Structure formats: C-alpha cells, structure tokens
Amino acid sequence: MEIYDYIIIGAGSAGCVLARGLTDNPENRVLLLEAGPSTDRFWVHTPAGMAKLFWHKELNWNYSTEPMPALGGRQMYWPRGKGLGGSSSINGMIFIRGHARDFDAWRDMGNPGWGYQDVLPYFKRIEHNERGADAYRGAGGPMWISDPxxxxxxxxxxxxxxxxxxxxxxxxxxxxxxxxxxxMQHTIRKGRRQSAYVAFLKPVEHRRNLTVRTGCLVQRILFENTTATGVEVICGGTRQMITAAKEVIVSAGSLNSPKLLMLSGVGPREELQRHGIRQLHELPGVGANLQDHxxxxxxxxxxxxxxxxxxxxxxxxxxxxxxxxxxxxxxxxxxxxxxxxxxxxxxxxxxxxxxxxxxxxxxxxxxxxxxxxxxxxxxxxxxxxLRPKTTGSVTLHSANPADPPKCTPNFxxxxxxxxxxxxxxxxxxxxxxxxxxxxxxxxxxxxxxxxxxxxxxxxxxxxxGNTASHQSSTCKMGADAMAVVDERLRVRGIGRLRVVDASIMPQVTSGNINAPTLMIAAKGSDMIDQDGLSRRTIHV
The missing domain is CATH 3.30.410.40 (Cholesterol Oxidase; domain 2)
Structure with a gap:
C-alpha cells in the first residue's frame, strides 16, 4: 500500500505552489499527481511560443463549451493547460493581482482572513519583482516578475x-x-517563461519527501464514511489506490476540480443521480457560480x-x-x-x-x-x-472520468x-x-x-467574442448554502479534503487570474501547515 501524508491532485499553478510549501516541512510526505506530461520544451520556455500551445494535443485539455443560445448557438474553444505548471505553462504570462477591493469583498462575503491586508503578504512572498521590493511588491520570492x-x-x-x-x-x-x-508586467525571467512549475516546483523536485508523477488521471477520491482517505488513479494504464494519511487536496482547476468532486459523489443531488453516481455528500454549489472574463x-x-x-x-x-x-x-x-x-x-x-x-x-x-x-x-x-454578473456552471457529460466537463458559461x-x-x-x-x-x-x-x-x-x-481563459469560482469559498469550501479551504461536510485553486474564488478578481491563484495556494499551504492534522491510523 502506497501511503503519503498529502496527495495533491493537479500540478498546475496551485499544485506546484502547494507541493513546494508542504515539502518545506521535511516531515511531510507529499505526492503530486498530474494528468499531463512534462512541460520541459522549447516552445513552452519561449514566451512567443504560447501561439503554438493554443491547440496543443498533449499540453492542452482542448475543452469546448456547450452551444450558447445568446451567442447564436456557438460553441467556444476553452484551452486549459495540461502538464506540469498547468495553464501557467501555456498562458500569456500577464501578472495582475486584482484590485485591493476584490479581496475585501471576499472577506465581506463571509471569509475572514481573505481581505487585502491579509493576502498582501502572500503576494509579496511569492514574487521576485525585478524592480525591487516596496510596500506592495516583493523581492527574493520564487516567481520572477519583469517588465516587457x-x-x-x-x-x-x-x-x-x-x-x-x-x-x-x-x-x-x-x-x-x-x-x-x-x-503590465509578466512572469518572464531573462527571456524565458516562468511557469509555476519552473518557479516553484522544479527547484525542489529533488526533495526526498516529494514524489511527482505525470500521466496520472485521478478517477475519484476515496472515502471512509465522509472522510477522504486517498485516491483511485490510473497511471500508465495501471489502476492504483493510493492512501493519504493526512489530507487529499484538489488543485485540478476551475473546470476539473468540480468535475472530480462530482465523480467522487460530492455535489448537487440531481446531477449525481442523472449519471448514476452514488451520493456521498450533497453540496449544491459544486460546479455552480462559474465565472469567466x-x-x-x-x-x-x-x-x-x-x-x-x-x-x-x-x-x-x-x-x-x-x-x-x-x-x-x-x-x-x-x-x-x-x-x-x-x-x-x-x-x-x-x-x-x-x-x-x-x-x-x-x-x-x-x-x-x-x-x-x-x-x-x-x-x-x-x-x-472584470466582475461580470453572468454566472454559469460546470457539470458532467457522463460518469466516465475520461470525458471532459460540461461547461456552460451563459455569456x-x-x-x-x-x-x-x-x-x-x-x-x-x-x-x-x-x-x-x-x-x-x-x-x-x-x-x-x-x-x-x-x-x-x-x-x-x-x-x-471569446474567453480570456479566466475561469473561476466553481467551488466557491463562503458560508452560504452554495459555498463549497470554508475560509480554511476545507470542503464543507467532508473531513480531510480541501480544494485549493482558482475555483475557490467567491468572485473572479479584476484582471488576469494567475497571480491570485498562486497567492491562494501560498496561503492555503500555510493554512494546511497551521491546522496540522495528525496522521490517520491506517490498517494495512
């Protein structure tokens, strides 16, 4: 039986930051699972190479929306990064945090600890701004921020x-x-893309307490009653059950995180019934509140x-x-x-x-x-x-984990x-x-x-009209009936399970969302460390 303290699902922007943060403690044994491949490729490292990655068959999920009546029945192509670094390995590298009032609004929606003054230290900590540090900007952090x-x-x-x-x-x-x-500034260092993988994960891949696996598609989260205990995953064509002694952390992104929760029996009752999925815990907000620019x-x-x-x-x-x-x-x-x-x-x-x-x-x-x-x-x-009133949903096409999520943005x-x-x-x-x-x-x-x-x-x-590829808010943080996670990013009603990525945003931020996603993961890593759950007793 394979046992790790933490299993992180998804090595995108959030997953890479989490893996680094959690393995800073040498006592933590961390497994990072990624469905896509390595992204150590010339056109990924080259900023202008983003054009060649827009439809890439290996490094992109190549999703599409449902036909949208308000757009004359048009379907819209939604590129999403697939591989180490996730969308930060294929995006336009723009680094925009959002407005200070965005985060104060998060706090006022019932999320103490998420106001601007609460999150500013994390923004500063994650970056190395080539202009140097000041009251608002950081220097010495992993992510290099540069001018054109x-x-x-x-x-x-x-x-x-x-x-x-x-x-x-x-x-x-x-x-x-x-x-x-x-x-604007960009996540570029000396002419090379600084993906979350390059900035956060690659420098610590050698750590003995970190295991990174690519080509691994998680089928579902495993539970004992309503406590997450591990994952079922297919790696290299082989199905495996892997155990988490402390927590399972879902960082698969705003489209795949709600999809995985629903496949695992956590989500809206009607949606689970429609696909014959046994309900473990009803959470009507899973997949709702989809926001995009x-x-x-x-x-x-x-x-x-x-x-x-x-x-x-x-x-x-x-x-x-x-x-x-x-x-x-x-x-x-x-x-x-x-x-x-x-x-x-x-x-x-x-x-x-x-x-x-x-x-x-x-x-x-x-x-x-x-x-x-x-x-x-x-x-x-x-x-x-920047802050659209339109919301949509992410649901399921089927109970097959290999099928894409069903995306309905309602633009x-x-x-x-x-x-x-x-x-x-x-x-x-x-x-x-x-x-x-x-x-x-x-x-x-x-x-x-x-x-x-x-x-x-x-x-x-x-x-x-098109998407700016800033999908968010499908597992929103809050205290209302549609909230999926609390202010500690714990899935409501479920033990030892968190969601840590852009899907937890109660409202999309005012700008490109990669920077706030990195911040969410840095803050989430600290929360997990502070909460310090003990290891479960596992009977082999």
Missing part, C-alpha cells in the same frame, strides 16, 4: 492617449494605484513602425529566432500584451470594471487551429468586464454586462482616435466603421 523586454513606441503613445482622455497613469497596477493605464478584440491597420507584425513573419521571423537563441531577447521574449487600462464603464461604478489591453501586433486564428501573424502592420486592443445573458462591454468598445475607439496614437492608425477593421449602434456592437460580440 521591448516597449514599442506605439505602446507609449497608447498610454499618452489614454491619459489625454482622462485615464490616470499608473506605474504599477499591482501597487498603490490599480485603476489607470500603464505597462468574456472579451472582444478590436484591431486596426497601423503604420509600419507601430507594429511588430513584419518582424515575426516571413524571413524576418528566422532572424528573430536567431536573435532570441543568442540573446533571449527580441520580440520572441514578449508576453501577450504590453499595456492595460483599468477603467469604469460608467461614472456610477465604484471602481474600474473594465480591462482594456493593448498589443502592438495582430494575428488571426484559423479554424484549423493554425495561428498566423497578419501580413500588414496592425495593433490590437481587447476589453472585458451575454446579463444586460448590465452587455452595456459595460459596449462602453468598453466605445472607450477603445475614443483612445485610438486621440493623439498621439491616432497618428499611427490607418483604419479600424475590427469591428470596422460600419459598426456604430449598440445593436451592431452586440452582434459583433455575439459573432466574435
């Missing part, structure tokens, strides 16, 4: 134009002033000096490749977007509810999955609602969200029509000048 390797002139002009229309400049949107416009992308043809499209096409892309191999610099060392503006959709909003992101390049995703950098110079600007079903998005498109146009960025624009082609009315903009969103 190249800052394009058009990015500076976008910031200047945003300031001219009344958006304040912020030098650090993870610092004192979140709302405003400025350069629905975004729309606008694009303009630009002057040649405003865009780096031509630098990464044709023969020039090989020159850039050589430059990257020699220096780890250049355009291949850049993250997804350079600049962000956090703005209000209307004066009545308390704090910024829209994120506008600018990138000095454009590309087209073809139906085949091939990404092609556009042949003409162009710049792209996207927008999404564009809340009129306040729709109105906010339309405001975002209009604000993008206002910025892009203001000097100095206006002088760099040849013409807008997405959505195009023919799209002017609210109805036309809604039609554009219906036809082209």
């Amino acid at each position: 390797a190249l800052k394009m002139p058009s990015s500076f002009d976008f910031i200047a134009s945003a300031e001219r229309v009344g958006i304040p400049r912020t030098e650090d949107m993870n610092g004192e002033l979140h709302d405003g416009v400025g350069f 629905f975004y729309v992308h606008t694009a303009c043809r630009s002057t040649a000096s405003s865009s780096y499209n031509h630098n990464i096409r044709g023969i020039r892309k090989y020159v850039e490749g050589a430059r990257y191999l020699l220096t780890k610099g250049g355009y291949l060392a850049l993250g997804a977007s350079q600049v962000a503006a956090f703005v209000k959709s209307s004066p009545e909003v308390d704090y910024a509810d829209l994120q506008i992101s600018f990138r000095p390049m454009t590309f087209t995703f073809h139906a085949s999955g091939h990404l092609e950098v556009d042949p003409q110079p162009g710049v792209g600007v996207s927008v999404y609602v 564009l079903t809340d009129q306040d969200d729709v109105r906010a998005m339309i405001s975002g498109i209009r604000q993008i146009r206002k910025i892009m029509g203001t000097a100095p960025i206006a002088a760099r624009i040849v013409n807008e082609y997405l959505p195009g000048p023919q799209v002017q009315t609210d109805e036309q903009m809604l039609k554009f969103m219906v036809e082209t």
Whole structure:
C-alpha cells in the first residue's frame, strides 16, 4: 500500500505552489499527481511560443463549451493547460493581482482572513519583482516578475492617449494605484517563461519527501464514511489506490476540480443521480457560480513602425529566432500584451470594471487551429468586464472520468454586462482616435466603421467574442448554502479534503487570474501547515 501524508491532485499553478510549501516541512510526505506530461520544451520556455500551445494535443485539455443560445448557438474553444505548471505553462504570462477591493469583498462575503491586508503578504512572498521590493511588491520570492523586454513606441503613445482622455497613469497596477493605464508586467525571467512549475516546483523536485508523477488521471477520491482517505488513479494504464494519511487536496482547476468532486459523489443531488453516481455528500454549489472574463478584440491597420507584425513573419521571423537563441531577447521574449487600462464603464461604478489591453501586433486564428501573424502592420486592443454578473456552471457529460466537463458559461445573458462591454468598445475607439496614437492608425477593421449602434456592437460580440481563459469560482469559498469550501479551504461536510485553486474564488478578481491563484495556494499551504492534522491510523 502506497501511503503519503498529502496527495495533491493537479500540478498546475496551485499544485506546484502547494507541493513546494508542504515539502518545506521535511516531515511531510507529499505526492503530486498530474494528468499531463512534462512541460520541459522549447516552445513552452519561449514566451512567443504560447501561439503554438493554443491547440496543443498533449499540453492542452482542448475543452469546448456547450452551444450558447445568446451567442447564436456557438460553441467556444476553452484551452486549459495540461502538464506540469498547468495553464501557467501555456498562458500569456500577464501578472495582475486584482484590485485591493476584490479581496475585501471576499472577506465581506463571509471569509475572514481573505481581505487585502491579509493576502498582501502572500503576494509579496511569492514574487521576485525585478524592480525591487516596496510596500506592495516583493523581492527574493520564487516567481520572477519583469517588465516587457521591448516597449514599442506605439505602446507609449497608447498610454499618452489614454491619459489625454482622462485615464490616470499608473506605474504599477499591482501597487498603490490599480485603476489607470500603464505597462503590465509578466512572469518572464531573462527571456524565458516562468511557469509555476519552473518557479516553484522544479527547484525542489529533488526533495526526498516529494514524489511527482505525470500521466496520472485521478478517477475519484476515496472515502471512509465522509472522510477522504486517498485516491483511485490510473497511471500508465495501471489502476492504483493510493492512501493519504493526512489530507487529499484538489488543485485540478476551475473546470476539473468540480468535475472530480462530482465523480467522487460530492455535489448537487440531481446531477449525481442523472449519471448514476452514488451520493456521498450533497453540496449544491459544486460546479455552480462559474465565472469567466468574456472579451472582444478590436484591431486596426497601423503604420509600419507601430507594429511588430513584419518582424515575426516571413524571413524576418528566422532572424528573430536567431536573435532570441543568442540573446533571449527580441520580440520572441514578449508576453501577450504590453499595456492595460483599468477603467469604469460608467461614472456610477465604484471602481474600474473594465480591462482594456493593448498589443502592438495582430494575428488571426484559423479554424484549423493554425495561428498566423497578419501580413500588414496592425495593433490590437481587447476589453472585458472584470466582475461580470453572468454566472454559469460546470457539470458532467457522463460518469466516465475520461470525458471532459460540461461547461456552460451563459455569456451575454446579463444586460448590465452587455452595456459595460459596449462602453468598453466605445472607450477603445475614443483612445485610438486621440493623439498621439491616432497618428499611427490607418483604419479600424475590427469591428470596422460600419459598426456604430449598440445593436451592431452586440452582434459583433455575439459573432466574435471569446474567453480570456479566466475561469473561476466553481467551488466557491463562503458560508452560504452554495459555498463549497470554508475560509480554511476545507470542503464543507467532508473531513480531510480541501480544494485549493482558482475555483475557490467567491468572485473572479479584476484582471488576469494567475497571480491570485498562486497567492491562494501560498496561503492555503500555510493554512494546511497551521491546522496540522495528525496522521490517520491506517490498517494495512
């Protein structure tokens, strides 16, 4: 019988942080299980390689939503990382914590210990900011946070134009002033992606009290009465039962964590009955409250000096490749977007509810999955609602663990969200029509000048809107009837079982969610250590 103190399910952003934190104590024996493979590959390490990972058959779960009536029956592709580092190994590497008031709201929803002043020390602890430490930022932590390797002139002009229309400049949107416009930072170190695996797990893989296994799909959590005792897992085609002497920790992400709980008999009664799964414990909130950032992308043809499209096409892309191999610099060392503006959709909003992101390049995703950098110079600007009122669900297609989860996000079903998005498109146009960025624009082609009315903009969103891949909140933390975990991240009504990942967010944060996910895991690791459960008596 294999016995570990802690079994962590999922080696994504949260799982890697947890494995490091729990094995800091040499007395803890930790098993980290990951369904995907190793991610030690050139295009994973290369920031611009994210384009090649978007449809990757090995490193991506390649999920899709259910058809959405509000989007004309359209299904939406949802890439999710599969492998060591999870989505942090395939994402755009943007590091945004969210607004301080996001976390105060979590606290006020019945989660003591999760206010901004409570979580700030964990944000600081996990990072090494290349600018150095201050009251808000950390230095010396595992995750390297850097400025863009190249800052394009058009990015500076976008910031200047945003300031001219009344958006304040912020030098650090993870610092004192979140709302405003400025350069974003990324999880990139000396031109290489810093996934959670590279930053947190790889440096400690040699620890004798840590076992990491890839290619292992957990089938279900095992229980004795209502106490988690281990997992049933298939590794390399072999089914195994592995025992946890202290706790089982689910860190499989906002889509797979609720799926695994339901497969294990923990979840909404009707959903379990529908698939013939014996109910262990009814928790109606499992899989409910799905939140995501629905975004729309606008694009303009630009002057040649405003865009780096031509630098990464044709023969020039090989020159850039050589430059990257020699220096780890250049355009291949850049993250997804350079600049962000956090703005209000209307004066009545308390704090910024829209994120506008600018990138000095454009590309087209073809139906085949091939990404092609556009042949003409162009710049792209996207927008999404930060705290959407729309919620969806994650349920099951079947009781087969190999089947994907059933994802129903319900995008564009809340009129306040729709109105906010339309405001975002209009604000993008206002910025892009203001000097100095206006002088760099040849013409807008997405959505195009023919799209002017609210109805036309809604039609554009219906036809082209997409996910920002910030799925969260499907095992939310709280004290109400729909809460899945308490403020210590313990599954309600179940012993020795926790969920520690983005699924526990009561409300999605105001920005990209990788940074708060790392924070959740760092804080969760401390909680597990503080709670210090004794080992169960196991009869062999």
